[in-house]
Amino acid sequence: MNKRTFIKKSGLGALGLSLLPSGLKALEAKGPQARLRTAHIGVGNMGNEDLRDISSHPQVDVVALCDVDSNNLAAALKLHPGAKTFKDYRVMLAEMSDGIDAIIVSTPDHTHAPAALAAMELDKPVYCQKPLTHFVSESREMRRVANEKGLVTQMGIQVHSFYDYKLATLLIRDGIIGKVHTVRAWSPKQWGLNGPAPEGSDPVPETLDWNLWLGTSPEVPYKDGYYHPGYWRRLVNYGCGTLGDMGVHIFDTPYNALELDVPRTIMTECRPPSGFGYPENNTVTYEFPGTDYTADSLKWVWYDGPGMPPAHEDLALPGGEQLHDQGAMFLGEKGRLYLPHFMLEPKLIVDGAYQEMDFEKYGLGTPIRNYASEGPKHYHQFVDACLGKGETTAPFDYGARLTETILLGTIAGRFPGQTLHWDAEKAQFAEAEANQYLSGEYREF
Template sequence: MKRRDFLKQSAILSSLTLLPSASWASIKSTRLRIACIGVGGRGKEVLAAIASHPRAELTALCDVDSRRLIAAAKLHPHAKSFVDYRRMMEELGPAIDAVVVVTPDHTHAPASLMAMEMGKAIYCEKPLTHHVSEARAMRQLAEDKGLVTQMGIQCHSFKEYRSAAQLIKSGIIGKVNTVRAWSNKDWGYDGPIPTGSDPVPEYLNWPLWLGTSKERPYKDRIYHPGYWRKLLDYGCGTLGDMGVHIFDTPYTALELDVPSTIRTSCRKPNGFSHPEKNTVRYEFKGTPYTTDTLKWVWYDGKSAPEDHPDLNMPNGDALPEQGAMFIGEKGRLLLPHYTWAKLIVDGKYEKIDFPELEAANHYHQFVDACLDRDKTSAP
């Protein structure tokens, strides 16, 4: 299938919004009928987590990689398999209540928007979209249709992250003046731009993988699987991949709005890939939990956090490979990625009395919200 044919079919299938469908308003079943687009890698994990809900019923599987699709079908034999999500929605639309999207970033919005136009609830993996305009379009459509949505940012539901947000709001370190956040993930590429082409593997539908992005020849170990995160046309780099998680708690705790200024330091743009080293400096207007101006510094990839007193650790301990440090008037709070916060006052660790919180399952919350007309925590 050529790209122009893909785009033509997409235009034709957009008329599906005129067909009868199992819209959000009509979900009356005691079980949520779910279709999953992207069932390998991270998709396999998300699929298993959502399908583990006792009221979830997996209806369809879709993936452009036949190896992954076959493997998923063996685990979920009652679900129907598809290579093209448009065909899946055309054929099974009325039998689908919700769609889970776990594909490369550039295909999040096209797949999600099509399903949302048909009235389906959406669970979309982070980062929500490839472009800001797409995220705005999804938000507006969800509001217009009254759809349940959940972004796949599971850390938002973790006790570790929720407790850190509560501690900051409680004033444990006073008003926060600076946040320093980092990730050692290396989703950048500074090498030569590839030329030529390689044979497309038999298991991969390359035109469908490209989707609505510009046509280009396949190159082995450049795009699929996973390498796309490094590339401008398909992924969002380390900032988009891990920053979504690590920024979440500071944003939640400090109730921040959009930044006032942004300055980045990296190699010259090459029009092809994200940089291997990236440092971004933000300034935000103050909130009740910050000083008048909040400074925020992000480091990623091979750009290790600078040698700064804000990041000095007690006892000569090393910084975690990923995390955030809140610097406040009365001390610092370190939140390593995926674990509990540590309080640092006058260069020493201090005991924290963590708030008691109920457990929350980010994936099951989506199913419950769809069936019980409830809200999700990360819409």
């Protein structure tokens, strides 16, 4: 089933609901004391953090909670006892659409687009966790819908609003290392699985609605220790591996600072595909068209998995200093800029030595490196934008392009060592066999 058909049949069109007009103008009309009524789809793990930080805004009222796991739902309800609870986001949207102003989507990756698109079809602003979608076709569709409807949107990359990442963006755009020709980024996380798919099945916990957890993905038997609650990131039908988890965060600052679009070529070095789990170690090499801040083209190399990154002269630090576990290195015509992940000061390296930098001229104020105070900023930016105060800095127009870049790397992992050529205008590969992974059929559930 395609995505448009899914939205029509997913409980909204089937219930005869007409598309409701956006409530944003009404909220703006109420003035500065307006309140934003939020509904949260997925309230376990990261969803719980999203719920906490969205609701910490003084003008938010949490009116609906939705989760396929009753334990998650019960814990969230204790924090917001006045909210209505649901297992199925389609039912929530059908029953409460006129009582909801904005939707927060914090589910596993494979449900991001189905839930977010259903909300946007009702003209609701959406905050959606990263990566924005599971398929490239979904990213393109979410970007299209958000832009056509003029909706407030935000992808959940909180560090986008943190001091050090904003500072690094300003440094690069100020030409501190000149035109950038290469970026190397890395994470040693292991959101992969080199073993086979599990055999057999286990009883589904009474607290879990397995059909709703699977959602639009293919039906498979439940197996304890896989899938829910946290294993899904490793699996190709539900997550996007380490590249989709940490890559989005670590890619974000270089991608934003250099004003990149999607790449022209992608090549992934990894083990042969299993069709079930992502490889545990990946090296992904992208080539991007040039921008005002890069050379004529930009080379980008991503490393993930145990032991990453390998030793490389581009990553050597002064005095033999050890690299941080995660981070990015910009290489330009005048030196290198090292950005550890996360909440650490960017460092300028010229001729093998650290150089002093004047940060005050960039007007960011005193550095703040406290997650408790910095974390909510990205969420509050979304709430304020919904209330007509300012704009978001990671809308779907941006998040979809960044996510597309990430997803092209995971697709290249199905063709190890082969360079894939991406036509951004046609949204397809020159290598026809790779195009089957740009989208997927939606199961009726």
